[in-house]
Each structure stands twice: as C-alpha cells, then as structure tokens.
Amino acid sequence: MHPMHPMHCQCPTCVLPAIVHPTKCCVNHTCQNYVVPHIHPQHTTTVNHEFFAHQHYYPQTQSVVNEVTHQHFNAGPGPVPGGFPGPFPGAAPGGFPGPRPFFR
DSSP, X not given: OOTTSOTTOOOOXXXXXXXXXXXOBOXXXXXXXXXXXXXXXOOOOOOOOOOOOOOOOOXXXXXXXXXXXXXXXXXXXXXXXXXXXXXXXXXXXXXXXXXXXXXX
C-alpha cells in the first residue's frame, strides 16, 4: 500500500494518469513500441466498528410485613376481668361447659 494512502482513509479511489516509460530501441535500428501495463493491485477493507454499552440496572422494591401472634388461654372458672357479668346461661356450676368462649 502506498504510504500516502493510509488504511483508515475513507476517500474515494482516484485514477491517476499512466506512467509512460521511454521506448526501448533495438540494435538493428527497427523501432518497436511496447505498452507495458503496470498493474498495482490494491485491496481496501472497510472495518465497521460497533460498540455496545451494556447498562445494568438494579431496581429494588421494599415491603413491610407485620406479624401478629395471638395466644388464647383457658383461665378456668372465676370472675371475668373487666366486670363482665357471669355466670352464663347453660354454664355448669363453677365454670363453663366445654371450652370457654373467647371475647375481644
């Protein structure tokens, strides 16, 4: 490749005038003209550069969980706190029949 044609040149190829060399004369004084084509092969490679910028995102969400635990106790017979009237209809003497009902 000619030094004046760097590989990264994006210019179109120009055709220059042909170089004509002096005619060679023979000893017998006949004259013969020769055309000598000068072929200078040239190859141009176009390199297309592609750049991928990979951008990574990390979106984050948040949540709140409230855990509530309830534990019920069978306090057995006796007065109900808070002045709740008792005994209840159908209650056995001194307590409740079966499991005690729950109040909130």
